[in-house]
Amino acid sequence: MKVIIDQDKCVASGQCVVAAAEVFDQRDEDGIVVLLNPDPPADQAADVRHAAVVCPALAIHIED
Template identity: 55%
Template sequence: MKVIAEQDKCVSAGNCVAHAPQVFEQDEDDGSVILLDAHPPEDLAEPVREAAAACPAMAIRLET
């Protein structure tokens, strides 16, 4: 799985961090998404899918 986080679309809701804090973080200044791991291990696949689904701005895409 490859994770793509588009900062320009991010609305700083923080749902991604709530679902997968090992993969996402928020910028201290504006709260926008910071991708920590573009290729997370398989055991994080479900939380990452949940994070992408919970993003109100659809700023997180997943590629297989």
């Protein structure tokens, strides 16, 4: 699994961090998503997929 984020689309809702804190974080100054792990392990796949689904800006893309 490869995770790609589009920071230009991000609206800083933080849903990705709630869903998968091991993979996503937010910048302190504006809340924009920061990708901590672009290649998360298989045991985090479900959380990462959930984060992509709940992202209101559709800023998270997953390649298998």
